[in-house]
Amino acid sequence: MEPFTTHAGIVAVLDRANVDTDQIIPKQFLKRIERTGFGQFLFFDWRFMPDGSPNPTFELNQPEAAGATILLARRNFGCGSSREHAPWALVDYGFRAVIAPSFADIFFNNCFQNGMVPVRLSEEDVGEIFRRAAAAGALGKPYRLEVDLEACVVRDDAGFERSFEVEPFRRRCLLEGLDDIGLSLAHTDAIAAWEAAHGLPTVAG
Amino acid sequence: MASPRTLLDKIWDEHVVCSPAGELPLIYIDRHLVHEVTSPQAFEALRLAGRQVRRPEATFATPDHNVPTTDRRLPIADPVSKQQIDTLRANCREFGVRLFDLGDADQGIVHIIGPELGITQPGMTIVCGDSHTATHGALGALAFGIGTSEVEHVLATQTLRQAKPKSFEVRVNGRLSPGVTAKDLVLWIIGKLSTEGGAGFVLEYTGECIRSLGMSERMTVCNMSIEAGARAGMIAPDSTTFDYLRGRDFAPRDFDRAVAAWERLPSDPGATYDRVEIFSAADVVPQVTWGTNPAQVVGVDGSVPDAGSLADPGERANVSRALEYMGLAGGTLIADIPVDRVFIGSCTNSRIEDLRAAASVVQGYQVAPSVRAMVVPGSSRVKRQAEKEGLDLVFQAAGFDWREAGCSMCLGMNPDTLAPGERCASTSNRNFEGRQGKGGRTHLVSPAMAAAAAVRGHFVDIRDWEYR
Numbered sequence: 179m180e181p182f183t184t185h186a187g188i189v190a191v192l193d194r195a196n197v198d199t200d201q202i203i204p205k206q207f208l209k210r211i212e213r214t215g216f217g218q219f220l221f222f223d224w225r226f227m228p229d230g231s232p233n234p235t236f237e238l239n240q241p242e243a244a245g246a247t248i249l250l251a252r253r254n255f256g257c258g259s260s261r262e263h264a265p266w267a268l269v270d271y272g273f274r275a276v277i278a279p280s281f282a283d284i285f286f287n288n289c290f291q292n293g294m295v296p297v298r299l300s301e302e303d304v305g306e307i308f309r310r311a312a313a314a315g316a317l318g319k320p321y322r323l324e325v326d327l328e329a330c331v332v333r334d335d336a337g338f339e340r341s342f343e344v345e346p347f348r349r350r351c352l353l354e355g356l357d358d359i360g361l362s363l364a365h366t367d368a369i370a371a372w373e374a375a376h377g378l379p380t381v382a383g
Numbered sequence: 384m385a386s387p388r389t390l391l392d393k394i395w396d397e398h399v400v401c402s403p404a405g406e407l408p409l410i411y412i413d414r415h416l417v418h419e420v421t422s423p424q425a426f427e428a429l430r431l432a433g434r435q436v437r438r439p440e441a442t443f444a445t446p447d448h449n450v451p452t453t454d455r456r457l458p459i460a461d462p463v464s465k466q467q468i469d470t471l472r473a474n475c476r477e478f479g480v481r482l483f484d485l486g487d488a489d490q491g492i493v494h495i496i497g498p499e500l501g502i503t504q505p506g507m508t509i510v511c512g513d514s515h516t517a518t519h520g521a522l523g524a525l526a527f528g529i530g531t532s533e534v535e536h537v538l539a540t541q542t543l544r545q546a547k548p549k550s551f552e553v554r555v556n557g558r559l560s561p562g563v564t565a566k567d568l569v570l571w572i573i574g575k576l577s578t579e580g581g582a583g584f585v586l587e588y589t590g591e592c593i594r595s596l597g598m599s600e601r602m603t604v605c606n607m608s609i610e611a612g613a614r615a616g617m618i619a620p621d622s623t624t625f626d627y628l629r630g631r632d633f634a635p636r637d638f639d640r641a642v643a644a645w646e647r648l649p650s651d652p653g654a655t656y657d658r659v660e661i662f663s664a665a666d667v668v669p670q671v672t673w674g675t676n677p678a679q680v681v682g683v684d685g686s687v688p689d690a691g692s693l694a695d696p697g698e699r700a701n702v703s704r705a706l707e708y709m710g711l712a713g714g715t716l717i718a719d720i721p722v723d724r725v726f727i728g729s730c731t732n733s734r735i736e737d738l739r740a741a742a743s744v745v746q747g748y749q750v751a752p753s754v755r756a757m758v759v760p761g762s763s764r765v766k767r768q769a770e771k772e773g774l775d776l777v778f779q780a781a782g783f784d785w786r787e788a789g790c791s792m793c794l795g796m797n798p799d800t801l802a803p804g805e806r807c808a809s810t811s812n813r814n815f816e817g818r819q820g821k822g823g824r825t826h827l828v829s830p831a832m833a834a835a836a837a838v839r840g841h842f843v844d845i846r847d848w849e850y851r
Contacts, residue, residue: 185483189470194701194702194704195697195701196578196579196780198676198813198815200813200815200816200817201815201816201817204795204817204821205794205796205818207793208448208449208463208796209449209463209466209467209796210463210467211423211424211427211466211467211470212424213424213427213428214694220672223816223817223821228803252697253577254579254582254612255580257578257579257612258609258675258813258815259420259513259514259516259794259813260512260514260530261420261421261446261511261530262421262424262512262530262531262532265530278415280579280581280582280637282612283577283582283583283612283614284514284528284529284530284614286529287529288530288532288533291533292532307751317687333836336512345407345546346405347405347406347407348407349407350681351426358532358536358544358552359432359434359535359536359539359540361406362409362536362539362540362544363434363539363540365400365401365403365409365542366402366540368409369400369409369411369437369540369541369542370399372400372401373411373541376397376411
C-alpha cells in the first residue's frame with residue numbers, strides 16, 4: 179500500500195449528508211473482477227447525464243473542483259453497502275482524503291485499506307471549510323487544504339488549522355504503508371494456539 | 384465474582400486471539416461467507432501473494448447478487464456477470480471452498496442459506512463481504528459486513544483486526560399489534576435512531592416483543608441494523624433459536640451439548656450497555672418509507688413530510704432533495720401513492736414465512752392492471768418449500784412472476800431493475816437513489832403491505848385488509 183504522510187491538494191465539495199456507497203459507485207459497475215479502473219464510474223449517476231455528457235450542476239464537474247484530491251462532505255458519508263469498490267473508485271479518481279463530520283463504519287475501515295484518510299472533524303469545522311471553499315469558488319479559484327497525518331492536522335494557507343484523531347494502529351499502517359495481512363500473519367502462532375485451545379468448531383456436511 | 388457481561392462481551396472475549404501492544408486486537412472468525420461480487424479481488428490478491436485460505440472448511444460461498452432469476456438452465460446472457468460467477472467457481476475450486484452453486488439445491492442469498500443450513504450458530508463470529516451480514520446476529524452470533532481487503536485478511540488468517548465496538552441495547556416492550564410485522568418494527572426503530580444512530584455500536588435487541596418473534600422475524604430485524612448505521616445487530620439465543628437450529632445440515636452433531644453452551648450466552652443480569660433505548664411495540668403501525676434512506680419513514684396512515692415546515696436548514700435540504708427524487712409533494716397521503724412495480728424478496732424478507740404472509744394477502748385477488756409484481760424466494764430451499772405449499776400457484780394466479788432465488792431487484796445488479804421514474808413497493812432494505820435501477824423510486828414495506836399494494840395499485844393499510 180502507498181504510504182500516506184502528508185498530502186496537499188484541491189478540495190472538491192459535496193454538500194450532501196448520507197452519501198451512500200450506491201451513489202459513490204452504482205451497482206452496474208460491481209461486475210468487474212478487478213480492483214482498478216473504477217474512477218471513471220465514480221458518482222456515475224450524479225456525474226453524468228443520461229446521454230453520457232457531464233452533468234453541469236454536479237459539484238465534481240465544476241471548474242474549481244478540477245484536479246481535486248480531497249473530498250469534503252456532510253455527515254454519515256459512505257453509508258450502506260460494504261462495497262470496497264467505493265474507496266477504490268475514489269482513490270482511482272485521485273482522492274487521497276475525505277473530510278466529513280462522520281463516516282459509516284465499514285466505509286471508514288475500507289479507506290484505511292486503500293491509502294486514503296477519512297478525516298473526522300466537527301460539524302462546525304466542516305461547515306467552516308465549506309464556507310472557505312465557497313468563498314474561493316465565488317472568485318473562480320480552487321480551495322486547497324493540507325492533510326498532515328504525521329501531525330494529525332488539517333490546515334489551509336489562510337489560518338485554518340484543526341487537529342483530528344486517528345486510531346494509532348491504523349495511522350501507523352498508513353504512515354508506513356504496511357501490509358495488514360503480513361502483520362497479522364506474524365501472529366500465526368497465537369492464531370494456532372487459539373484454534374488448539376478452542377477446538378475448531380465442528381464442521382459437518 | 385466476575386462482573387456481569389453482555390452477549391457481545393461474551394462473544395468478543397472468547398474470540399480475542401491476541402492484543403499486541405500498539406496494534407488492534409486480532410479477533411478469530413468462526414464462519415466466513417463469500418459471494419461473487421466482493422470476493423474476486425480478495426482471492427486474486429491471495430494468489431498474487433502466494434497465500435492460502437487458512438480454513439477453507441469454515442468458508443462457504445454462493446453466487447447471489449449478480450445471478451439471473453429466470454430459468455437456471457439457460458446460459459447467463461451478460462458476459463461480464465458470467466465471468467464474475469465463473470470466477471467464484473474457479474476460486475472455490477482452487478482454494479477448496481465449499482460452493483453452493485447455481486443449480487445446487489442449497490443455493491440462495493448468502494444471508495438466507497447461512498441460517499437455513501445451520502452454518503450460522505449462536506456465539507459465533509461471522510463475517511461476509513456484505514453489509515447485511517448482521518442478519519446472522521438473530522441467532523445470537525456476532526456477525527458483520529466487511530470490505531474486500533478484510534475478506535482477503537480473513538481468508539488468509541481466519542482473523543480480523545477490530546477495535547471492540549460499543550454496545551447498544553434496543554429494548555422493545557410489549558407485543559406488536561395485529562397486522563404489524565417485524566419489518567414495520569425495524570423500519571420504525573431506524574426512523575427513531577436515524578441512519579447513523581447505531582454507528583460504532585453493536586445493537587442488541589431485547590425485551591418481550593423481541594422474545595415473542597420467530598426466527599424469521601428476528602432475522603428481518605437484525606438484517607436492517609446496518610440501515611441504522613450499526614455494523615451488527617444481535618438477539619440472545621433462546622428456545623426459539625435452538626428449536627430452529629435442531630436438525631439442520633451443519634448444526635452440531637452433539638446438539639444438546641451445544642445448547643448447554645449456548646444457554647450461557649445471554650447477557651448477565653446487571654450487565655451494562657454503552658447506550659440504551661426503550662421502545663413500546665404498541666406504538667408501531669405498518670410503515671412505508673417515503674424518501675431515499677430507510678430512516679425517512681412514516682406510518683401507512685400518515686403522509687409525506689412537508690420540507691417547508693422543517694426548521695433546520697440542513698434537514699430541509701435533505702427532505703426536499705429526497706422528495707424531488709421520489710417525485711412526491713409534501714403532504715401527500717401515503718395511501719394516495721400509486722405503485723408501478725412490486726418486489727417481494729431480498730435477504731430482509733424472502734423466507735418462507737414472508738412468502739406465506741404475502742400469499743395470504745393475494746389469495747383470491749388479482750394484481751392491479753397497472754402493476755408488475757414479482758416474487759423472488761431467498762433460496763432454492765425456500766422456493767421448493769413454497770411450491771410444496773402451493774404458494775407459487777397463489778402468486779401466479781394473482782399475476783405475480785415467480786422467480787429463482789437471488790438478491791434480484793433489491794440491488795438490481797442482475798436484469799431485474801426498475802426503469803427511470805418507476806415506483807416500487809419493495810420488501811428489501813434500501814431505498815437509496817437508483818438502488819433498484821437508475822431513476823427508480825423505492826418504498827420499503829413489509830411483505831403483506833407489498834402484496835396489498837400490488838392488488839390495489841397503491842399503498843393500503845394492511846390492518847384493514849379483507850382476507851379471502
